[in-house]
Amino acid sequence: MDATDLSFLRANLEEAHYVSGSILIEPHQKTEYVYFPYNCVVSIINTVSGGSTVEVGTIGNEGMAGLQIFLDADAVPSRTLVQVAGEMARLRADKFRELADRSAGCRKFLNRYTLAFLAQVSQTAxxxxxxxxxxxxxxxxxxxxxxxxxxxxxxTHEFLAFMLGVRRAGVTVAAGILQKAGLITYKRGNITVLDRKGLEEASCDCYQIVRTEFERLLETQMKSRIG
Known part of the structure; x- marks a missing residue:
């Protein structure tokens, strides 16, 4: 972005702290804002008949929530909420459209981010x-x-089960396996990553597939704490 775009953002962004569980976008309702996480994590959730839920997309400081505005849509059938609390900025949808319409650099990034995010959603499925x-x-x-x-x-176990679309008992067993292997600790709702490399080895290859695609399309090295 050039200096004009950055000045526009500084004048229009609204920054705040968001707690876990905060609803940002409700399904089938008009999207009023787009959101740019700084150090919090946002989830896109689908709900099926019977009330079961599963996360279909994860958003952090690599991207934005409310991508439908860039795609010229006002509403989506999914719910967007804060998964991990932290700082985030929001921008009114009309201001975001104004920025995207006039900034070629912004559109280029958003086109590539859209492809990367679609890759994440399809790999998650x-x-x-x-x-x-x-x-x-x-x-x-x-x-x-x-x-x-x-x-x-x-x-919490409840929220992790909510994200994965499984029963709490299943999450308890899975977290216990990772904790017993010395990869994480899990106490009173707080997870600490102890062995990043070991956690990658315990994961399926979906993690690396998505990460590689983000780095390729966005031409950036995603943050890593390996070692």
Whole structure:
């Protein structure tokens, strides 16, 4: 972005702290804002008949929530909420459209980010069908770890089960396997990543496939705390 675009953002962004569980975008309702996480993590959730839920997309400081505005749509059938608490900025939808319409650099990034995010969503669907709960849990923890600024983040069993679309008992077993292997600790809703490399080895290959695609399309090295 050039200096004019940055000045526009500084004048129109609204920054705030968001707690876990905060609803940003409701399904089938008009999207009023787009959101840019700084150190929090945002999830896109689908709900099926009977009330079961599963996360289909994860967003952190590599991207934005509310991509439908860029795609000229006002509403989507999914719910967008804060997964891990932290700081985030929001921009009114009309201001975002104004910026995207006039900035070639912004449009280029958003086109590439859209492709990367679609790759994540499609790989998540594959992962949910093909891999075990403990592999999926490891993948999810890695994706979250990439997007926060600490090795420790707050997450309850209930919320992790909500994200993975499984029963709490399944999450308890999966987290126990990872903890027994010395990869994480899990106490009172706080997860600490102890062995990043080991966690990658415990995950399915979906994590690396998505990460590689983001780095290729966005031409940037995603943050890593390996070693």
């Amino acid at each position: 594959t992962c949910n069908r093909a891999h075990t709960i403990d592999e999926r849990c490891a993948r999810w923890l890695l994706m979250t770890h990439d997007r926060v600024t600490s090795d420790t983040f707050n997450l």
